[in-house]
Amino acid sequence: MQVTVRGRRRHYRTVTFDAKANVVELIEQRLLPHEFTFFRAENFRETALAIRDMIVRGAPAIAATAAYGMAQGAQAFRGRDSKKFARHINLVFEALKNARPTAVDPVNAMLQVRAAMKSGETVEEQQAIALAAAEHFANEDVEHCAAIGRHGAKLIKNGTRVLTHCNAGWLATVDIGTATAPIYEAQKRGRKFHVFCDETRPRCQGASLTAWELAQQGVSHQVIADNAAGHLMQRGEIDLVIVGSDRTLGRTGEVANKIGTYTKAVLAKRHGIPFYVAIPLSTIDWNLKRGFDIPIEERADHEVLGAWGVVDNPSTKNSKAKVGKRAYVRIANSTSTARNPGFDVTPAELVTGIITPVGIFKPDELWKRRMELIGM
Amino acid sequence: MQVTVRGRRRHYRTVTFDAKANVVELIEQRLLPHEFTFFRAENFRETALAIRDMIVRGAPAIAATAAYGMAQGAQAFRGRDSKKFARHINLVFEALKNARPTAVDPVNAMLQVRAAMKSGETVEEQQAIALAAAEHFANEDVEHCAAIGRHGAKLIKNGTRVLTHCNAGWLATVDIGTATAPIYEAQKRGRKFHVFCDETRPRCQGASLTAWELAQQGVSHQVIADNAAGHLMQRGEIDLVIVGSDRTLGRTGEVANKIGTYTKAVLAKRHGIPFYVAIPLSTIDWNLKRGFDIPIEERADHEVLGAWGVVDNPSTKNSKAKVGKRAYVRIANSTSTARNPGFDVTPAELVTGIITPVGIFKPDELWKRRMELIGM
Numbered sequence: 192m193q194v195t196v197r198g199r200r201r202h203y204r205t206v207t208f209d210a211k212a213n214v215v216e217l218i219e220q221r222l223l224p225h226e227f228t229f230f231r232a233e234n235f236r237e238t239a240l241a242i243r244d245m246i247v248r249g250a251p252a253i254a255a256t257a258a259y260g261m262a263q264g265a266q267a268f269r270g271r272d273s274k275k276f277a278r279h280i281n282l283v284f285e286a287l288k289n290a291r292p293t294a295v296d297p298v299n300a301m302l303q304v305r306a307a308m309k310s311g312e313t314v315e316e317q318q319a320i321a322l323a324a325a326e327h328f329a330n331e332d333v334e335h336c337a338a339i340g341r342h343g344a345k346l347i348k349n350g351t352r353v354l355t356h357c358n359a360g361w362l363a364t365v366d367i368g369t370a371t372a373p374i375y376e377a378q379k380r381g382r383k384f385h386v387f388c389d390e391t392r393p394r395c396q397g398a399s400l401t402a403w404e405l406a407q408q409g410v411s412h413q414v415i416a417d418n419a420a421g422h423l424m425q426r427g428e429i430d431l432v433i434v435g436s437d438r439t440l441g442r443t444g445e446v447a448n449k450i451g452t453y454t455k456a457v458l459a460k461r462h463g464i465p466f467y468v469a470i471p472l473s474t475i476d477w478n479l480k481r482g483f484d485i486p487i488e489e490r491a492d493h494e495v496l497g498a499w500g501v502v503d504n505p506s507t508k509n510s511k512a513k514v515g516k517r518a519y520v521r522i523a524n525s526t527s528t529a530r531n532p533g534f535d536v537t538p539a540e541l542v543t544g545i546i547t548p549v550g551i552f553k554p555d556e557l558w559k560r561r562m563e564l565i566g567m
Numbered sequence: 568m569q570v571t572v573r574g575r576r577r578h579y580r581t582v583t584f585d586a587k588a589n590v591v592e593l594i595e596q597r598l599l600p601h602e603f604t605f606f607r608a609e610n611f612r613e614t615a616l617a618i619r620d621m622i623v624r625g626a627p628a629i630a631a632t633a634a635y636g637m638a639q640g641a642q643a644f645r646g647r648d649s650k651k652f653a654r655h656i657n658l659v660f661e662a663l664k665n666a667r668p669t670a671v672d673p674v675n676a677m678l679q680v681r682a683a684m685k686s687g688e689t690v691e692e693q694q695a696i697a698l699a700a701a702e703h704f705a706n707e708d709v710e711h712c713a714a715i716g717r718h719g720a721k722l723i724k725n726g727t728r729v730l731t732h733c734n735a736g737w738l739a740t741v742d743i744g745t746a747t748a749p750i751y752e753a754q755k756r757g758r759k760f761h762v763f764c765d766e767t768r769p770r771c772q773g774a775s776l777t778a779w780e781l782a783q784q785g786v787s788h789q790v791i792a793d794n795a796a797g798h799l800m801q802r803g804e805i806d807l808v809i810v811g812s813d814r815t816l817g818r819t820g821e822v823a824n825k826i827g828t829y830t831k832a833v834l835a836k837r838h839g840i841p842f843y844v845a846i847p848l849s850t851i852d853w854n855l856k857r858g859f860d861i862p863i864e865e866r867a868d869h870e871v872l873g874a875w876g877v878v879d880n881p882s883t884k885n886s887k888a889k890v891g892k893r894a895y896v897r898i899a900n901s902t903s904t905a906r907n908p909g910f911d912v913t914p915a916e917l918v919t920g921i922i923t924p925v926g927i928f929k930p931d932e933l934w935k936r937r938m939e940l941i942g943m
Contacts (some may be wrong), residue, residue: 193785220759224900351773378578387906390871390899392768392792398872398899416768416871417793418827422863422911425829451794453801454830461833487798493881495766495792496774502888505869510890512878518888520876520896523766523774524600529790530763535798557706 192361192375194227194407204366205252205331214268215259217247220362224266224403225501225517235264235283239531242290242297250296250338250437250486251471254539255329257297260287261304262325265318276314280305293488296473300328323497329365335471336367338548343469344380346546351377351384351430354420356448357391358400359435359469369469371404373546378410386412387429389420392448393494393531394555417451424462432459432466433546437534438485439468441475441561444539444554445482450532458539469546470535472564475557482536495529497521568737570603570783580742581628582705584635586698589642590637593623596738598896600779601877601893608678611640611659618666618673621655625739626672626710626813627847631705633663633673637680638701641694652690656681668863672849705741711847712743714924719749719845720810722754722922727753727760727806731824734776735811735845740795745845746811748781749922754786762788763805766798769826769870769907793827802837808835808842809922813910814861815844817851817937820915820930821858826908832917844913845922848940851933857911871905873897 193200204541207216215232216480222228223245230246232238241247247256264283268276284301291297307324311317347353348547359370367375371556374386386405391397398414405412415423423429432455437446446452459466479485499519502512512518549564557564569576583592591608597620598604606616606622610654614636615878617623623632638661644652660677667673683700685691723729735746750762762781767773774790781788797807807833814823822828822844835842855861875895878888888894899905915930919932933940 225897284874297783388903391766392766392794395898398903402903403900406900412903414899414903416770416907418825418830418911419906419908421830421833422826422908423906423913449794450792450798454794454797454834457797457837458830458833467880491881493879494789497876497879497881498896498898500873500898501871502878502894503869503897505629505867505873505895512888512894516888518878518894518896519881520874520894521601521879522771522876523790524779524782525773527764527788527790530799531792532795532798535794553622563921 192366192404196227203390205257205362206247206255206365208262208325213263215241215256215263217241217256218362219246220248220400222244223362224399234267235260235398236286238263239286239290242287243547249358250294251364252472253291254296254300254473255332255365257287258304258325258328260298261301264320265308265321268314269295271314273314276317280308285377299473301333303328314317315376317429332365332471333367334371335548336364336369339469339546340367340368340372340376342551343467343546344376345375346431346433346465346467347373347382347384349382349384350427351385353384354389354455355386355401355431356389356434356452356455358396360401360404362400362404363435365382368404370433370469371401372408372435372469375408384411385413385446386410387420388412388414389417389451389455389544390414391451392417394509395498420455421458424458424464429464432464433469434466435473436470436476438476439470439545440479440482441477441557442480443482444542444545444557445481446537446542447485447534448537450535453537460541462497465543466541467544467546468542472547475564477561477565482538485536487535488533490531492531496523496527497509568742568780568784572603578937581738582623582631582635582741583709584638584701591617591632592640593617593632594651594738595622596624596776597622600775609939610643611636612662614639615662615666625734626670626850627708627740628738629667629670630672630676630849631708631741633703634676634680634704636663637677638697641684644690644694647690652693656684673851679704680829708741708847709743711924712740712748713745714747715845715847715922716743716748716752718927719843719922720752720925722807722809722841722843723749723753723758725759728804729762730765730805731762732773732831733767733771734938736777736780738776738780739811742778743862743918745847746809747777748845749784749809750938751784752783754784760787763796763799764788764790765793765827765831766790767827768793771874772825782830796831797834799890800834800840805840810839810844812844812846812850812901814850814852815846815921815933816855816858817853817933818856819858820918820921820933822913823858823861824913824917826911829911829913832913836917839901841919843918843920843922848923851940853941854938858887858914861912863911866907866909866910868905870905871907872899872903
């Protein structure tokens, strides 16, 4: 998507590969929205670290990063010994896999690259195939997001007030995003609408990443506390909810997504507001039989007990720290602990539709159409 | 309630009056939970400033502060001229009233003090009556909270997991609190239970004030993001919700309280979890006919776009600001704005019961019992 840097608009993907320099280039997401910079991973180990340290986050984005990491690792190999090369590729695979051990998308992406490499005979051929496969993976991700945008855009009309949760935006994918894709497509079609971004505590990806994305694209938006959506719905100020998903169960239509998604779905149901989930097909889990069995990661206490930002000085109180410095502030009582579930599961009955690259489906349609959807 | 200061347990009220020195003494709430200190308002103008600057907050607490401010203002008058004294008292009244112009409780408290003063003939008599009336008002608040605790304590059994929202605690009253009163009473009765404190964005009174209070009283508790309660309810980890209220409509049983309360009520209803509201009788509005007409204050953007705390250094990222300094950090994208409604209204159908100093009532019982309740 477009970003304004020193007054000039330029197009940036979240993840790109500089094949000549053999460098994976990533938007440094830990510094957003306060600084827009890039991280250049010079070798596959640095690429793995970038995934581990969340310089890049979002399942599709880390999947593409891992795919490029494979190509990068392959390219770096010197020599013609196929056996040594195969051992080296295993090493690269493991390093990238271990960067986020619970994520499935990077592993699937790397398996695709590795499967493609099998058709090459020489080391050189395999290296070239790895690069092409990684590029193909990234481009396909962009195409899928664009298709989600085309299908979802019809939900956003002139005057529609959309609620989003967390960041399923272009920063979570290679480009365009999933939940944001219909928004950007509607914007492209010239529609005038408004987006409320849940700030999405505890990590605040809505306030930081989604709000930044929307601002860069000139989409009318406001940040709200997660507590405010219920009130806005009650007052008739929200017409549509679109969220992303980390895992959607193909058998039941249940949707696992960032903590707080379930709450918004319950509220939307009560107020008769359509609740849509935008997903790439890769996030559909065709095996698991019930949402209750999706493991819910319990994250660190400090995420809930404080917040990250940049020291600023609103008029109301005197800030004693130096303005402009990045800082974590503890908000909570220092002797208190936290519960911090990272995700929740929304039952299918609360989901109006699932926006995929091949169309919008009712949650219970996924299983009926599985042959078609798995084949994609 | 008890606070440990330098290893010693002592009892502190939120608001007290040092009649000898003619000083209103307040727990300095803007520094909590990071520092426990007192603000000594040396004259009625300083007391008004303390209310305005939110050194003291919570309707019952600022009501008692205003009552003491009246006594303080009266005591400061030198001379025997009743007319001059009456003019001075009007000045005191206006100064304290204008400190938080939209709050009704301080005005009602001061009207009580002024009404009592009418029975005095000399200036000296009126000064003495003002002091006695203010003390009476504060002590009555404590008694009412204690009564809420006795009625509400039966809801909390061994093993009960309670959810609270915001701070309707001892810091919001003279002592004991409203929503916290049943918790402290159950604790006193030796019951073992657990409290989840919603952090309550954007001002985080749950994470800071309620968590601090519960920690000081040794009540088992954890802070959660406002987003997490739905998930915990879904997994059967919450048995009871108790919140406070800024205004409860006597005619309809609708409850206005801190933003996010409505969301918790909707979730509780879905999961069949009892949802109680603890209130002093002074917060019942017998006039307003529908909750929709309760004015909802839109507060400053910066509350949502950032957070207040003390710079700390969790292991995950490097904080560049100096550890230990109080700071406001901007979390959100700097070019984004916010919507920040401060309160929401929960309909009566979602409220299991209203815990008052005279018993627990269904929301629709309030109006039927109005003669009895107004008479209190």
